[in-house]
Amino acid sequence: MREAGMSVKTDSAMSIPGLVIAPPKIRYRNDEMRIAPRAGSWNVVGKQFIQPGVLNYWGVAVFDRTARDQDVLEFVSRLVGNLKRAGLVVANPSPPIRPGNPANPGPTLMEVATLGVNAGPPPPPKGTRYPQLIIVILPNAAPDCRRAVKHWGDIQRNISTQCVRSPKWRNANDQYCNNVALKINARIGGTNSVIMSEATSFLQTCMVVGADVGHPGPGAATRPSVAGLVASVDPAISKMTSYAHVQAPRTEIIEGLETMIVGALTDYQEYYRLQNKKTDPPKTMVFYRDGVSEGEFAQVAAREIPMVKSAFRKCHIPDALMPKLIFIVVGKRHHIRFFPQNPARDGDRSGNCPAGLLVHQTITNPNYPDFYLQSHAGLLGSESTALPTMLRNDAHRTTATASRPAHYVVLENEAGLSSIKYVCAAFVDMRIPALTIECSHSLQTLTFHLCHMYASATRSVSIPAPVYCECSENPRICSRMEFHCEDGASLSDTASNVTSAKPEFNLEQWKAAFKPTALNKRMYFL
Structure with missing residues (x-):
């Protein structure tokens, strides 16, 4: 801006005044921090x-x-060591390793x-016995190979694949291997950690849902x-099921x-049946909907909320057990900092505001209950520079942009979950304990804790975990269409060209080409 005058x-x-919500405890098998x-x-x-999961049947493909x-042997050995230290049982620490042709990985x-x-x-x-996982070593730039690998694993064979890319795997340290271990454990049915907080008892009988729509690029x-x-399908909100369609x-x-x-809901009840537990439906469904602009609030409320409630009736849930619905739109396409x-x-x-910052007054919407929550810590250069509408700068902020x-x-x-209403002292000293709040039944606390x-x-992510998998800025499922279709290479935005003034679109043809995955209960999208 200075360069532009x-x-x-x-x-x-x-x-404006703000609060800082206290973070939850993160619980591991041998520690609670x-x-x-x-x-x-x-x-x-x-x-x-x-x-921790049990990894019995796995191997490594090198492309x-x-x-x-x-x-490759050193990387696999280091990875196995980290998996074992994390508690996983690795039955075969020396898995089969085979090189292959990246042009034809099948x-x-x-x-x-x-x-x-x-x-x-x-x-x-x-x-x-069935193959649980294949570690796939890819060259630095191999989108076609990765696309073929994911289509083979996610759609054709229903085998989880964990891709690692050069040069990261070559220089892998314990931190990198731990990050890979987080994904592997979740993919093979394990749970990495759970939160212990004021929201835990509420979440135990709750289903948390995240949803979004991903659109093709301009001109496509x-x-x-x-x-x-x-x-989510479990009381800890750690196991997820997923669905996608065109x-x-x-x-x-x-x-x-x-x-x-x-x-x-069917997957939720199936999970409880497999655990030999009572299979009542969730008492509450917390639905986070991403990608909706302010002008679409009324349309979403009029059409999507009735569809959710219709689904309850289609599952033959008795009136006495009908889930209470909390429907929340999540927005990040704004210029407020x-x-x-x-x-x-x-x-x-x-130099950013701390994780857990809550702003719930002064700038809120007059038509709907709303709040702003900065749930993630700021990283240097984590956001593109934008002109904020709310700014405070003591001329010292030159190295980082605002989260x-x-x-x-x-x-x-419908659940009547309360919202924080009282006014706190001005946003002056966040070290004062009174400004770090613990509110056991607030939407804000629930939302912040789900970000962990x-x-x-x-680390805490920018929005609650289920919708983080879907959000348009970090798409995990909505961006996987090319993996679900046979000829995925022709489906990229750059490969789609408009050749006439009125291009034809055949939805039924796309529905036939878009194949579902049987890995939808195994967090294949991580």
């Missing part, structure tokens, strides 16, 4: 997963032609899967939009929402 008068910026307020992250080194055999993947099963232990009584008029949904391009309303909710009045005293290490808070708008609150449950991260 512009300036901002920071002395006239709006000053309290996250330091304002840190927003924690270290998993030396921690064992709360529910990086520059990879040396000794380097035969090598099939060979590794077969060898991995044969090299594993005998199956349990009345059990069967013959490609559909992809609607995705992720829902719909008409640029359509924001999720047309198949009712069907996806029915599937999620918050800065502490004194970055050195009140900010985090990057973007999420804006939550409540469209439905993303399976492949050891």
Whole structure:
């Protein structure tokens, strides 16, 4: 802005009150830690997963032609060591390793899967052996190979694949291997950690849902939009099921929402049946909907909320057990930023406001209950520079841009979950204990604590974990259409060209091409 000759008068910026919500405890198998307020992250080194998985049948496929055999062996050995220290049972620490042709990965993947099963232990009584995981080593830039690997694993064979890319795997240290271990444990059915907080008792009888619609890029008029949904199925909100389907391009309303909710509720009850537990439906469904603009609030409330309630009836849930619905729109496409009045005293290490910052008055929506929550710690250069509408700068903020808070708008609150109403002292000294609040039954506290449950991260993420898998800025399911279709290479935005003034779009053809995955209950999207 200075280079363009512009300036901002920071002395006239709006000053507003804010609160800092206390973080939850993060529980591991051998430890229970309290996250330091304002840190927003924690270290998993030396921690064992709360529910480590058992890895019996696995192997390694190498499609990086520059990879040396000794380097691959050292990486696998280091990874196995980290898996064991995290508590996983690795039945075969020396899995089969096979090089392959990146232009045709299928035969090598099939060979590794077969060898991995044969090299594993005998199956349990009345059990069967099946390939649980294939580690796939890719060259630095290999989108076509990765696309083929994911289609083979997610769609054709229903085998989980964990890709690692050069040069990261070559220089892998314990931190990198721990990050890979987080994904592996979740993919094979384990649980990395759980939160212990004031919201725990409420969440035990709750289903948390995240949903979004991903749209094709500009000019791609013959490609559909992809609607995705992720829902929790266990009391700890750590195991997820997911659904995706295609719909008409640029359509924001999720047309198949009712069907996806029915599937999620069925998976919820199936999980409890397998655990030999009571299979009542969830008492509450907390639904986080991403990607909705302010002008679409009324349309979403009028169409999607009835679809969710219709799904309840389709599952034949008795009236006495009908889940209470909390429907919240999550927005991040805005230009509002918050800065502490004194970055050195009140900010985090990057000078941003601390994780857990809550703003719930002064700038709120007059038509709907809403609040702003900055749930993640600021990182240097974590956001693109944008002109904030609320700014406080003591002329010391030159090294970091402001973290973007999420804006939550409540469209439905049948559970009557309270919202923080009282006014706190001005946003002046976040070190004062009174400004770190613990409110056991507030939407704000529930939302912030759910941001600590993303399976492949050891920090609080920007929005609650289920919708983080779906959000348009970090798409995990909505962006996987090319993996679900046979000819995925032709489905990228750059490959889609408009050749006429009125290009034809055939939704039924796309529905036939879009194949579902049987890994939807195994967090394949991590």
